[in-house]
Amino acid sequence: xxxxLSLFFFxxxxxxxxxxxxxxxxxxxxxxxxxxxxxxxxxxxxxxxxSDSCSGCNVYLYGVDVASSGLAVVDDNGVPLNxxxxxxxxxxxxxxxVASFGLPNCKSPPQFDxxxxxxxxxxxxxxxxxxxxxxxxxxxxxxxLGICNPPLSEGTTYRFRYIxxxxxxxxxxxxxxxxxxxxxxxxxxxxxxxxxxRRSGGxxxxxxxxxxxxxxxxxxxxxxxxxxxxxxxxxxxxATMHESRTTQQASSEAxxxxxxxxxxxxxxxxxKPQA
Ligand SMILES: *[C@@H]1O[C@H](CO)[C@@H](O)[C@H](O)[C@H]1NC(C)=O
Ligand SMILES: *[C@@H]1O[C@H](CO)[C@@H](O)[C@H](O)[C@H]1NC(C)=O
Numbered sequence: 001x002x003x004x005l006s007l008f009f010f011x012x013x014x015x016x017x018x019x020x021x022x023x024x025x026x027x028x029x030x031x032x033x034x035x036x037x038x039x040x041x042x043x044x045x046x047x048x049x050x051s052d053s054c055s056g057c058n059v060y061l062y063g064v065d066v067a068s069s070g071l072a073v074v075d076d077n078g079v080p081l082n083x084x085x086x087x088x089x090x091x092x093x094x095x096x097x098v099a100s101f102g103l104p105n106c107k108s109p110p111q112f113d114x115x116x117x118x119x120x121x122x123x124x125x126x127x128x129x130x131x132x133x134x135x136x137x138x139x140x141x142x143x144x145l146g147i148c149n150p151p152l153s154e155g156t157t158y159r160f161r162y163i164x165x166x167x168x169x170x171x172x173x174x175x176x177x178x179x180x181x182x183x184x185x186x187x188x189x190x191x192x193x194x195x196x197x198r199r200s201g202g203x204x205x206x207x208x209x210x211x212x213x214x215x216x217x218x219x220x221x222x223x224x225x226x227x228x229x230x231x232x233x234x235x236x237x238x239a240t241m242h243e244s245r246t247t248q249q250a251s252s253e254a255x256x257x258x259x260x261x262x263x264x265x266x267x268x269x270x271x272k273p274q275a
Contacts, residue, residue: 037154062098070095
């Protein structure tokens, strides 16, 4: 029992001394299209490090391609490495410094209720999130040695880690490496449903079947209406047609008879030339 207790105690101590938290991908409530082809948004480390208030402290964010064999972010003296995007071949050789910002204030996390307009929301998101891959400025100078946060490679898997640097410029705390996060590929993007612009094959088949069914239903309805308009049984309709045809034939015969008769009459009354 005492062994269990002490195990629990030391486990707790371990948690208190080194931050066991991983950087988290931004909550889908705040940002839906994440990751994109070239960017990944992470939540800033609110209430993550032991010391909430730390004057002169800064947080550094490092990123690394999972293909990299090196994972060091500080030297033997605990001083953060100034590796940047260009020199680490975009994180393929070693972790690179993605961003640097002040320690987020744990006691006043961003309040979304206060947001009145879009610019305010953008500001709050900026305080709450860090976007990896959204600054192309440093790409114009290939020899740039400062912090550089240019677009990531598509379909590439990265991991990230925050470290807390105190006023002496040494690492005072750090998170674990994040879970692997993979940027999208163009193929992924085309698979995103952009209804109603794009429809799946299954949807087209269902639509076609439904249209055929509706057509058949309308045709049946039209036939039913026609039948009832013909006044009852189909045989009655045939009889009427037959009768009318006979009448027509008879009357045309009578008419031609009249014509013939009249021509005879005309012959009779044509004055004979006088001999
Ligand atoms: C973009 O990066 C440059 C240096 O690479 C930096 O000076 C600038 O402040 C950054 N811009 C933003 C909006 O972070
Ligand atoms: C800064 O961090 C280093 C390494 O953790 C520590 O030895 C030093 O006392 C810290 N300095 C301050 C002023 O907190």
